[in-house]
Amino acid sequence: MTRAFTASLSLVFIVALVGFDLATSDLNPYQAPAAFALGSGAVASGGFCGALPN
């Protein structure tokens, strides 16, 4: 067995993850934020490893 098998598994993992995500949640590009946070005037609100829950 070669690394081609395990590397392919990682790709399958990503595809399965995104597929599962798309099946359980919706996308709405019309509610998307500005392309760049810098200069957008909007408060940053993404999840981050250093942030405590708000």
Add this chain to the structure above:
Amino acid sequence: MSQAVTPDTPAAAAGGWSKRAGLLLGALVVVAMVSLFAGARYGMLLAIGLGFGIALEGMRFGFAGPWRAMILRREPSGVIAQLLSIAVVAVVAIPLLASHPGELVGAQAPVGFAMIGGAFVFGACMQIVLGCGSGTLVNAGSGNPVSLLALPFFALGSFAGAWNLIWWTDLGALPIITFGGTSGLILTLVLIALAVGLFLWRAAPGAVKLSRRHAIAALVLAALAIGNLVVAGQPWGVVYGLGLWAAKGFSVLGGELSASAFWAAAGSMERVQSSLLTDYTSLTNIGIIAGAFGVAAWRRGALSAALPGYPARAWVATVVAGFLLGYSSRLAFGCNVGAFFSGISTGSLHGWVWFVAAFCGAFYGIKLRPILGLEART
């Protein structure tokens, strides 16, 4: 008689180019699709994630390996490159955070007992599996079986660590201490210079101080990290996204997230219910795995290498260390990326404390790795 196709034949060369064109086209199409169906910001973050994966795998740069090289062989090049990259980001990020409060946020978190303990455990575990936050993603994408197994347990550990985060932080923590503005930037650069001086002082005689490859990788990584901050409004992170993947799975399987103070918070619930394609760290994580896969597929022969064999205890150790990587990095408010790289470069004291604690833990991880069967014992 059929002739074996070697990499040097015209047929193999043509096949190689068509494969590479396919990889580039595939990446462009996926980024365009995400931009179209989720939003331009999300498409750009996926592209930045791909850049991280390509840079880390393509230039063979990382975090766990250089720490190991410094500890075992006293080769400082990789660690100094990490600090160089952090310094470059700090020069841009700290002034931007001061001039755009609210729009941009740093990786700022409190120093506490659990934070220090978490960083120590993370430092040990990242040497056991020889993969940190970003390293596990890169290695999994390029076909490393240890990282591939560690990854799902890393995600589960991150989810569990966040679940218990409030209990752990209640053990005691300082207020968040940050180095902001011009004085904060100067202090950060002075501390980085002192750390570089310390590593140079401890370097083996004749060791390369900063290789060209490491220097280029450091600058590319810095550019991508600055791009991440400008586009997302927050620094580069890894661990939050992994925990979110597990939280979504837990929720879909009927698990009750309201039992956790962390996951029941309004912001967390909103993200669990939203698409991962609108979560910044998920997008860059996916990009890192895919980018590393792309580089491995691009390189001739990289994926044809035989998988190494390990004893059973090595696989058990990988599962346990993978889980602990996720759990401990939540208590430590980040991994080598979110706490060390992004914490220091955005002026957070916890990034420095994380660095010291994790580096101490790395000494023990290096000792444990051969005992656990992950390398030949010397």
